[in-house]
Amino acid sequence: MSSIQRRLFLVLLAATGIVxxxxxxxxxxxxxxxxxxxLDNRLAEAARMVASLVDARGLPLDTAMRMAAPALPGGSGHDYASQLSCQVWALDGTRLAASSQAPQKALSVVPEGFSDREVDGVTWRVHTLLDEARGIRVMVGDSLSMRERLLQDMVMGxxxxxxAVLPLLAAGIWLSLRGGLAPLRRVAEELSRRGAEDLEPLQASAPREVAPMVEAxxxxxxxxxxxxxxxxxxxxYAAHELKTPLxxxxxxxDVARLxxxxxxRDHALAQIHRAVDRTDRLVHQLLDLAAVDSGAADSExxxxxxxxxxxMDLTAAAARRHGVVLELDCEEALAPRLQAQPGLLVTALRNLVENAVHxxxxxxxxxxxxxxDGGGWRAEVRDEGRGIPAVDRDRITERFYRGAVATGQGSGLGLAIVESAARRMGASFVLRPRSPRGEIASLVFAR
Known part of the structure; x- marks a missing residue:
């Protein structure tokens, strides 16, 4: 199983590494x-210094070379002392003087300014100073390899x-994540201590980010x-409802036998017939309820x-037994329209019609x-019975609720089945009184 803490740690560490x-x-x-x-400014300053020493003090060229060439203090104390190479050339191409580390060839072939040139396998960065008044060209340069080494030493420094701080940063990230995920561990610990029967709300305090999970x-x-x-x-209720007719x-x-x-005997047999009918309807409704709760429906x-x-076919026998007339009125424009989940719809309508018949x-x-009905349609079951009393309307769709004035014929499941089926089909289930008497039960499909 993957760890959120480990995953976040690796992500943060990778992000830190990229930064x-x-x-x-x-x-x-x-x-x-x-x-x-x-360093370019240093080359230019060194070239001007060589020219000025020769001009102002009248120093020999070799002396001026020794004064200008070190450029960086420290003697042999570090690798970058005495790295400048100086050359003085006459305008006719005659070499007049050079520092001890300068190559024999000219450092640059550019008449004046900065340039790069490879001499004896070494690439030099050179500044050339042209002094036409004295007829000399001063070249001061340093190797690019020295510059690269100096750059690397500075960056690594x-x-x-x-x-060196990176391990401390990684440890800080890990500890911060561990502390930040502690509320999740507390929730997990509370859940692990619970038994299967403990369904009380979690009491673990949680920060704002974890609170939605705890609420869910x-x-x-x-x-x-x-x-x-x-x-x-x-x-x-099922055991009770089955026990009574049995x-x-x-x-x-026993009455019929004795x-x-x-x-x-005939009266007892008629009572048996009614009890069988009631039991059959109860079992039928229990099966309907189980099918609706599990979402069982036709696929086509x-x-x-x-x-x-x-x-109409499924409820015709019950209507005949009760002496009730059934009528189907389907709008012609609606008849060919296809309805998804027809099994759920048949179950809902059959229970509504059976309730109306009883x-x-x-x-x-x-x-x-x-x-x-607009962009959708509706199915209505209308009866001429006594209707639903006002005292029962708020609870009439509860399972096994048969009302305050129930006659004992129903099981209290029919309307509960209809409401559950309507919810699964995305329809609205509405009950309203009919004038002058009776009830209208509607299933309204918005689309």
Whole structure:
């Protein structure tokens, strides 16, 4: 597993190294420019000094050479003493005098000014001074290799102290990163000490940069707690809802077995039939809820008109048992439109229609209306039942909530399934009273 601290350390160290190298190159370049300027000025000054000594004091040329050639003090105390080479030439090309370290050939062939020339395998930087009044040409030069060595010594003299500090800088970066990442380690330590059942919010104090991660973890813990509660409630309610009809089935089976007359037996068998229907619907809804929660849906889109027809087929038997009339009204322009996730939509609409059928009185009517709505469309299920009481509207989509005036026929899952399916499809689920009586349940698709 890669380490954030190690990665940041290497990145910062690399960035520091790049800055360091860039600074070294800049120092070398600027030092080279300044050094060449200073040494060129020295050559010009030395040439003028040789000419002035000969002129003002009347010194012999050899004496003037010895006075001008050292140029840098220190004798043999350092490598850069006595590095200047001086030559004096007559204008006719006759060599008049030269310093002891000067080559035999002329240092420059340029009549006047600065020039570079290779003599006897050594490249010289030369300044030539022309004195026409006295008929002489003074050449003063130093080797470029000496200049390069001087430059390297100066740069290294500047860089060595900085290089010596580099390990201390690396240690400082490492310790700073370790301290900066300490809040993450504290969060990790708190998480590692927790048991699987501990989903309480993290209490570790965190700096501003780490706080969003801690808040996200706490939000995740909250969602996991809610999901676990739903699972526990689901198990408890499912067991309870299945236990009641199964107990009724057992009792009515005993009644039918021991019935003293056909009327009693027929009544018991009718009760068994109703209990089986209720159990079948509950199991069906539990399977629907599991499918919706897991996001199960058809992979291929289907036409909206076909989806509406499928819903009618799936709910026709329940409508016949309750004596309710079903009607499908699909707008012609909407019918051929394809709908993604048709499985979720069929599940949602079937549960809405079944709820409407169970809420309707015998001889009532339930309409499934499919209409365009701006750039999107809507599906409405309209019934003529008693509607949803105001006291139940805020909780009617909770799982296993059947309302304050429930008749005991439903399981409290239908509208919860619809809301979950609508959320997965990106639709809005709206319930509103119908005038003069009944309810309108709408699934609104924005696009």
């Amino acid at each position: 360091w190298i860039s600074a070294a190159l800049w120092i070398q370049s600027s030092t080279r420019t300044e050094l060449n300027r200073v 500047l860089m060595w102290p900085a290089l 973890l706490n939000g995740l813990f909250g969602r996991v707690r809610a999901a676990r509660r739903r699972e526990q409630d689901f198990t408890a 107990a009724g089935l057992k009792m009515q089976a 019935a003293p007359d056909p009327a009693t 889109p289907r036409e909206i008109a076909r989806i509406g027809a499928d819903v 809420a309707s009185v015998t001889g009532g009517r339930v309409d499934l209306v499919l209409r365009t």
